[in-house]
Amino acid sequence: MLNQFLDNISLPAATVTSATAEVQYWKEDLGGIGTVRAVNGVEVTTEAQGVISAIHFKSGQYVQKGDLLAEIFAEPEKAQLQVLDAELRLARRNYVRIKALLDRGVTTESDLDTARSTLDQVVANIEVQRARVDQRVIVAPFSGVLGIRQIDLGQNVSPGEAVVSLQQLDPIFVDFSLPEKNYATVKSGLPVILITDAFPGNSYRGKITAVDPQVDSASRNFLIQATLKNPKQHLRPGMFAQVSVQIDAQRKVLVIPRTALIFAPYGVAVFVLEPDENGDQMIAAKRFVKTGEERGDLVEITQGLLEGDIVASSGLLKLRNGESAIINNQNQPPENANPKPGNS
Structure with a gap:
């Protein structure tokens, strides 16, 4: 008789909060x-070997394209350029002189070709030397913000050595x-x-x-x-x-709060709350569902629920399948697809 009494004893109704499965339209x-x-974004580097003779920027500075950043000692290269300028003047005078002599029939066409070739070679050597001088001047390749300076005044730098980052x-x-x-x-x-x-x-x-x-x-x-x-x-x-x-x-989705889900090795379930035959109290029925995308406090239900179904959203540990439940929604869990907690 005692065993029969314990088997038939009814547990007190568990108090839970509830939520209704509702349709929402989620923007994709x-x-x-x-x-x-x-x-x-680059690391500005040097193209030539030499000693830094001048620095024209500060770390974190904004620069425009073409702004001068630093200079490498280039006095020998500039002196060589002056020598080539003198050779250019001489080559031009020789070319003009031989051309005048050719017009009077005093010299040959071969002498004029030699003078022209000498002049062209000096012009080409000047272009090469100017490029060498330009390599000893470091400029900003584009407009941007400089990083931390990587060189010091008087430092001997090698080709490819970083000067400063530019972004x-x-x-x-x-x-x-x-x-x-x-x-x-x-x-x-x-x-x-x-x-x-x-x-x-x-x-x-x-x-x-x-x-x-x-x-x-x-x-x-x-x-x-x-x-x-x-x-x-x-x-x-x-x-x-x-x-x-x-x-x-x-996209049209059916959603419930994430707190309504029961996770287990054999699937995901919810407790659906339905009125009993007399309509006096709610009965908890465990139902397995399939979930989709999650956003904030909500989760998409793709199978197992219909719009308007009432599910338990908290107090799930107190519920048993087929037992009665009391709904008290004074302290419901949050239901927001884009929550913004104050301490986040």
Whole structure:
């Protein structure tokens, strides 16, 4: 009799909060992780061997294309250029003199050709020497912001040695990747929104300017490049960025709070709350579902629920299949597709 009593005893009704499965229209967007990159970014290097004789910039300075950055000692090269200028003057006088003699029939055409060849050689040597002098002057290849100076006055530098980094910050690129299943959807011109941890709460808008024509065979992702305006220069090369591609489409979805889900090795389930035969109280019925995309506090249900179904959203550990439940929605869990917690 005691066993029969315990088998038939009814548990007290569990108090839970509830949520209704509702239809929403989610705007399609594709999220990816990317890296900010300068449109033009280089390490300005030297082309010649020598001693730094002058530095004309400061670290972090903004420079225009062609601005003088530094000079390498070039007095011997400039002196050699003066020697060649003197040779040029002599070669021109000889050429004019021999041409005049040829007009009077005093000399031969061969002498004139020799004088012309000598003149051309001196002109070519001058161009080569001027190029050598120019190599000892370091200028900005484009407009941008300089980094930390890597050279000192009087330092002996070698060809290819870094002088300073130069980055063009406005506009700026962001490179990110997406799965190959999105290749047909993504195209140039689509708007993107970028957020970065360096400036929380700020978002930056741009558009896709290039899509890589190949898919990486290892990751099955493809590379995308977007261009953004950066007038305040908040975005800097190398920054981590979260990128969202805005697709001009909406999708109809059935959603419930994520807190309503029960995860188990054999599947995902929810407790559906339905009135009993008398309509006096709610009965919890466990039902397996299939989920889709998640956004914020909400999750998409692709199979197992219908619009208007009431599910338990908290207190799930107290519920048993077929047992009664009491709904108290005074403290419901959040239900927001774009939550913005105060401490995030």
